[in-house]
Amino acid sequence: MLKQLFTWWNGTTFGTSFTLFRRRAVMVGTDDQGNRYYEEPVASASDGRTRRWVLYHGIAEASRVPSDWHGWLHHTFDTPPTDAPLERQTWEKDHLPNMTGTPLAYHPKGSLAQAGAGKDIDLGYEAWSPEDA
Numbered sequence: 001m002l003k004q005l006f007t008w009w010n011g012t013t014f015g016t017s018f019t020l021f022r023r024r025a026v027m028v029g030t031d032d033q034g035n036r037y038y039e040e041p042v043a044s045a046s047d048g049r050t051r052r053w054v055l056y057h058g059i060a061e062a063s064r065v066p067s068d069w070h071g072w073l074h075h076t077f078d079t080p081p082t083d084a085p086l087e088r089q090t091w092e093k094d095h096l097p098n099m100t101g102t103p104l105a106y107h108p109k110g111s112l113a114q115a116g117a118g119k120d121i122d123l124g125y126e127a128w129s130p131e132d133a
Contacts, residue, residue, distance in 0.1 A: 029082035
């Protein structure tokens with residue numbers, strides 16, 4: 001309960017929950033990661049568009065929003081992916097969130113973050129110097 005009161009990165013805060021309840025936001029759907037998507041039923045008077053939200057399941061990280069839901073959140077698509085899913089191309093890969101800073105982050109060959117780092121480094125490399133030119 002204290003996390004909900006004082007932190008926004010652990011899900012919804014009381015303020016967000018109150019806003020969703022007060023505005024009577026409608027849950028439109030969820031994605032594969034458990035993120036929930038909401039929309040106001042009435043468009044705002046200022047720009048004529050409905051307000052849309054995502055409530056993250058777990059840590060609030062924008063890279064966890066798949067491209068089809070991102071398009072819906074930013075009014076690129078009017079219909080949510082639950083009603084009209086985007087057609088997947090044969091060359092498209094599954095959505096992956098940004099793994100930087102996690103144990104699943106990509107570490108290229110020779111990276112100091114890899115186990116046994118430094119053993120497979122190519123020692124044939126010569127640094128360029130201006131005197132060589």
